[in-house]
Amino acid sequence: GAGVSQSPRYKVAKRGQDVALRCDPISGHVSLFWYQQALGQGPEFLTYFQNEAQLDKSGLPSDRFFAERPEGSVSTLKIQRTQQEDSAVYLCASTGASTDTQYFGPGTRLTVL
Amino acid sequence: AQSVAQPEDQVNVAEGNPLTVKCTYSVSGNPYLFWYVQYPNRGLQFLLKYITGDNLVKGSYGFEAEFNKSQTSFHLKKPSALVSDSALYFCAVRGLINAGNNRKLIWGLGTSLAVNP
Numbered sequence: 001g002a003g004v005s006q007s008p009r010y011k012v013a014k015r016g017q018d019v020a021l022r023c024d025p026i027s028g029h030v031s032l033f034w035y036q037q038a039l040g041q042g043p044e045f046l047t048y049f050q051n052e053a054q055l056d057k058s059g060l061p062s063d064r065f066f067a068e069r070p071e072g073s074v075s076t077l078k079i080q081r082t083q084q085e086d087s088a089v090y091l092c093a094s095t096g097a098s099t100d101t102q103y104f105g106p107g108t109r110l111t112v113l
Numbered sequence: 114a115q116s117v118a119q120p121e122d123q124v125n126v127a128e129g130n131p132l133t134v135k136c137t138y139s140v141s142g143n144p145y146l147f148w149y150v151q152y153p154n155r156g157l158q159f160l161l162k163y164i165t166g167d168n169l170v171k172g173s174y175g176f177e178a179e180f181n182k183s184q185t186s187f188h189l190k191k192p193s194a195l196v197s198d199s200a201l202y203f204c205a206v207r208g209l210i211n212a213g214n215n216r217k218l219i220w221g222l223g224t225s226l227a228v229n230p
Contacts, residue, residue: 031216042203042220100145102218104156
């Protein structure tokens with residue numbers, strides 16, 4: 001049984017580069033969440049999808065951050081013109097229609113130099 | 114506003130002793146409360162949750178948590194700690210359900226548990 005997978009696991013980018021982070025949720029899970037976890041901190045909500053609809057993007061820190069889930073399964077978080085403050089672990093979670101438990105992927109650790 | 118507090122950055126306990134990791138919350142309406150554990154370089158693993166019903170919730174790996182509405186607390190407990198329990202523990206509460214039925218979680222800062230042999 002596959003859990004939530006994320007790729008790449010590690011990403012190093014030079015300041016100003018664009019990056020794309022991928023999340024494969026558990027099959028059949030309708031809801032998908034992105035969180036940002038800075039070093040020594042708890043996760044912070046970024047955005048949330050129900051199927052392909054992005055219902056809340058209030059946590060995206062700037063217009064450089066963009067997320068999509070065009071077919072209601074795989075999601076991509078894109079960060080344009082990366083800055084050093086974007087360095088963090090980006091966590092993806094999914095949940096099914098009949099449960100409130102969010103299941104997390106291993107995260108993508110982004111380091112911006 | 115919704116919030117979660119984990120008042121202890123670190124908890125140290127000897128192997129075999131009981132452990133408690135504290136969590137208090139602030140939320141409008143009935144809370145949905147969660148505990149997750151995070152091992153180094155790994156994602157968050159679900160331990161247990163309280164939605165409704167019995168105030169004592171049992172979860173994975175022998176952990177349990179007690180919901181106390183009057184004290185707005187949801188402390189994580191285990192009767193006998195193992196060295197392998199050493200990890201980072203996060204408490205989370207589900208935020209308000211708005212028109213979009215948002216289920217985002219609001220997180221504490223985490224508590225590092227060290228179990229000493």
